[in-house]
Every structure is written in C-alpha cells, then in structure tokens.
Amino acid sequence: MRVLGVDPGLTRCGLGVVDGGTGRSVACVAVDVVRTPADADLAIRLLRISEAVEHWLDTYRPQAVAVERVFSQHNVRTVMGTAQTGGIVALAAARRGLPVVFHTPSEVKAAVTGSGRADKAQVTIMVTRLLKLAQAPTPADAADALALAICHLWREPMRARIAEAEARSAEIARKHKARLAAAARAGRANTTTKRTGTTR
C-alpha cells in the first residue's frame, strides 16, 4: 500500500510518499516541502499548494492520504492557515475518491518513536532509520510528512478492523431492536384485535 503523508502549512507544507511492504517494512518513494511566500494572497497560496498536491497525487498515485490533525491551542494565525491547507489536501484526495485520514501529532509520534511525547529530533531520527535513508530529511516538515505516512500504514489495518467490528456490532444491535419492535407491534395488534372483538 502506498500512502501520501501531508504535514499541512501555508509557509511550508511537507509531502512524503511511503510504500508499506510485508510486516512493518516501509520504503520512502518521495519527500519534499512546498513553500509559498508569506506576502502572497491567501487564495493564491492555497492554489499553489493545491496544484502541488494534485501533481503528487497524479505522479505517485497513492492509495490513501494521511493528514496531520490540527488543534487550535497554538498560534491562532498559523492554525487557521494549517486548517485551510489541510482542507485543500483533503479536497484534492476526495476528488480522486481516495480515503483521507487525519492523525493527531501524538498518534504519529507514538507510531514512529513509541512515545506520543517525542520531540521533533526524535521523530526525524526514527523516520531516517525506519526508511533507511542516507541522510535525515529536512526541514522537520518533510520528516513529519513521512512519519504521517508511516503512522497511517501501521495504524490503518487496525483502525479498519476496529471500524468493521463496530459496524458489525451496530448491525446486530439494529436487528435486535427491530425484532423487539416487531414483537411489540405484534403484541399491540393482538390487543387491538381482542378489543375490536369485544366491541362488535
């Protein structure tokens, strides 16, 4: 399975494509950072990022897109741009019918380093090691994009299995409820018939 990981951002947007092999083996296909000038129009910056992402989707043909889930605890201005960029990426994927999954920073850190509180340096070291890269990807946004793709490759099978199990149990619950409702209706119908009988 091939995944495009995206660390969204207006100034620097990290893009990383990773192939997942058997077991936990992973291989880096491509990694880069798209930059847009801070003094450019917001709409133009979003357009540039959108074009870059579409180009990557066309070039590398990933089967899924993993995007970092943003929280607004941080700097307000940055977060808005990050959310807008993430939306643009999700849209480009949805246009191609690709699944998009948002992963939190701690999920990503935990997946590649074993700790949800790992720092940027640790993430970069582990990404470099896991992908057997000759040198560490820079800037951090590039390493983060690769980490997101790895996180998705490793978490997704489990996530999908849990979702399937939940859907199955919801279906069983639905059928059970339907049977109960049918039984209740049958009981009421019976009572009505009896009553009608006595009125006649």
Place this chain on the structure above:
Amino acid sequence: MRVLGVDPGLTRCGLGVVDGGTGRSVACVAVDVVRTPADADLAIRLLRISEAVEHWLDTYRPQAVAVERVFSQHNVRTVMGTAQTGGIVALAAARRGLPVVFHTPSEVKAAVTGSGRADKAQVTIMVTRLLKLAQAPTPADAADALALAICHLWREPMRARIAEAEARSAEIARKHKARLAAAARAGRANTTTKRTGTTR
C-alpha cells in the same frame, strides 16, 4: 459589480450573490445554504461544498468572492471546519482567477447596520431592507452571506483606493531612496577619484 458572499461552515455554508448598482444600491441575485451531514467524512463534506461553490461560480459568474474571516476564539471543532471550508471557497475562486477578500464579522456588521457589535437579528433585518426582500432570508447563514457580499461591494472601492495610494507612496519613497543612494554613490566616487588623483 457582482459579488458572491460566503459564510463558511461545514454543517451550513451560506451563499449569497449580490449585484451592486450606482451609489449604494444593491440587488439580491441568489441566496441559499449548502448543508452537509455531520456524520459524513470530512473530505466528502468539503467535496460537496466545493462542488456547490463551483456550481454557483459557474452559474452566477461573480467578479469577486467575499468570505468571512474566522477567528479561533470560539469552539475549536467548529472553527477548524469553518477555516477548512473558507480555504476550499478561496481555492475555487483562485482557480478561476477571481479576487477573494476576507472580511471580519465586525466589518460586515458595521457595513450593513452601522455597528460592529450588531446582533444576528439586526443584520438580518438590515439585509432584508437593503435588498428590498419580500421576506427575511433564513437561516442566519443565508443572511450573513448576503451581508458579506454587500460589505464587499461597499468597502472594496475604498479598500482598493487606499491600497493604490499606499502603493503610490511606497513607489515615491523607493524612488527617493534610490536617488539618495545614487547621490551617496556619486559622492563616494568623487572622493575616490580625488584620492586616486592624489595617489598618482
């Protein structure tokens, strides 16, 4: 001039097209609200909204798009969705080469009611009156989209004039600086020539 005003939101996205005539006269061309189900995938919701906005841009052919600028002071989850939707709208406009301007809620309120602290009801009343509508647009998101378009029509000429004046004064300052630098260079060259003269 025709403007598409957008009150971005994942659950309800207000869209309103307004034509500006001579002076401050304005006329409503179309108004509606795009809804997406809260239980749908984020990427799918963004795709639906994007398709609706593109359809409106194709159908009504506005010359500019006005979007509400979001702040993250409010509910975190809502704000993320609003920012993502706003980004999608800006992208659709940029794809068509249309200018996109973000207006703050208080700018919009001030434009249509005279007060930046007006409430939703006042905005709806003024929008209904200004556009001479037979009945108030509902829900509030629809009225807000129309208010955004009106705000843009009234503020934009002033905003453009100010930007032009600023650009002109920056150009004058730049030329003045260049002349000063040239004079300084000429002065230094003169000194060098003199020195070279004495050395020979």
